[in-house]
Amino acid sequence: MRCTSTAPATAPAPLRSLLTTASLPLPRPPATNPVELLVRYTVPIVTVHLLALLVFVPAFFSWTGVILCVAGVHVFGQTITMGYHRLLAHRSFDTPRWFEHTLVLGALCCLEDSPARWTATHRMHHAHSDEAEDPHSPLVTFLWGHVWWVMVRNRDLHHRTNYDKYARDILRDPFYMWIEKNAWSPLWFYLAQCAIYVGAGFAVALAWTDVTGAALFATSVLIWGVFLRTVIVWHITWSVNSLTHMFGYRNHDTEEHSQNNWLVALVAAGEGWHNNHHADPACCTNQHRWWELDVTYWELRAMSLVGLTSNLSPRREVRAAEAIAAAAARAKAKLVDSAAVPAGNRVDANAPKASASEGAREAEPVSTVHSS
Numbered sequence: 001m002r003c004t005s006t007a008p009a010t011a012p013a014p015l016r017s018l019l020t021t022a023s024l025p026l027p028r029p030p031a032t033n034p035v036e037l038l039v040r041y042t043v044p045i046v047t048v049h050l051l052a053l054l055v056f057v058p059a060f061f062s063w064t065g066v067i068l069c070v071a072g073v074h075v076f077g078q079t080i081t082m083g084y085h086r087l088l089a090h091r092s093f094d095t096p097r098w099f100e101h102t103l104v105l106g107a108l109c110c111l112e113d114s115p116a117r118w119t120a121t122h123r124m125h126h127a128h129s130d131e132a133e134d135p136h137s138p139l140v141t142f143l144w145g146h147v148w149w150v151m152v153r154n155r156d157l158h159h160r161t162n163y164d165k166y167a168r169d170i171l172r173d174p175f176y177m178w179i180e181k182n183a184w185s186p187l188w189f190y191l192a193q194c195a196i197y198v199g200a201g202f203a204v205a206l207a208w209t210d211v212t213g214a215a216l217f218a219t220s221v222l223i224w225g226v227f228l229r230t231v232i233v234w235h236i237t238w239s240v241n242s243l244t245h246m247f248g249y250r251n252h253d254t255e256e257h258s259q260n261n262w263l264v265a266l267v268a269a270g271e272g273w274h275n276n277h278h279a280d281p282a283c284c285t286n287q288h289r290w291w292e293l294d295v296t297y298w299e300l301r302a303m304s305l306v307g308l309t310s311n312l313s314p315r316r317e318v319r320a321a322e323a324i325a326a327a328a329a330r331a332k333a334k335l336v337d338s339a340a341v342p343a344g345n346r347v348d349a350n351a352p353k354a355s356a357s358e359g360a361r362e363a364e365p366v367s368t369v370h371s372s
Helices: 040-054 064-091 096-108 115-127 142-151 160-166 174-181 185-205 211-245 262-267 276-279 295-304 317-340 358-360
Strands: none
Touching: 040 142, 040 211, 064 096, 064 115, 064 211, 064 295, 096 115, 096 174, 096 185, 115 160, 142 211, 142 276, 174 185, 185 211, 211 262, 211 276
């Protein structure tokens, strides 16, 4: 199912300045008062940032580490964009369950929370965007919308009713439910990834150097390929929350301050066309004008050629047209079926009906197949 990339069918709002800023201050979400620091989130964020600074130690530099960092920013970043955002949060395409879980494992290696909590937070953001209940509106302050909201306890986000309201479908999956029941599991997945990078780097380096050299190489792979990559992916994700609600232009008169920001779109593989996204969250592409390149959408299209993705959700007007066409086809088929039944065989609505027990006795046995 192809998603169009033309301008909106409705008349778009005039393009605003690339430096348009939101000017309406907001208080913090009521559920964050009184302020309580979330140690379980704050410590890893601060620690990984400090560990990433080791890239400035010359002994830990390697071109392999640099390559792993650059490639990892895109590959692991896409597990957030494709996996957590467009698949779990918006269900804008379909994919085999094994590939969905693969994307989620990659997202867990980014240390960006559990699938259910990430999804619930994002859906809550769409429900209350730039309102008092928005978990991360930068209209509070830029720093709040960028990162501070992650480190302060929001009692709504961590309450069971929030999962029931915004992520019930996610928790039907036993794997995601297991993650939620084991609160520290995202950190263990992240640490397991670190061990794999170190072990692989050390084993490969032993082929041409001694133990000391292999240890330095493995450390380089860890610092560049995991810690620095994690920090970069974090700030790319956080920039979508902060910058794209402050700076940019608008194609659509949505009810919040979402903006299309070309810089964020470039580094976030299309997520920066945020006003387009808020105008049509269920659409698989954010590309509403020909030049608003959405790399993620085109990668999903490429994956559909090999069966990894399917049913990419098109623009709202296309979905509406398809729904009308489908309804018309069903109505036509019903008329054809009705006309094809001989008059003598048509059911008289006023005729006495057989009892349920009689109908059951006359019914043919039916075999039901359940697919997992």
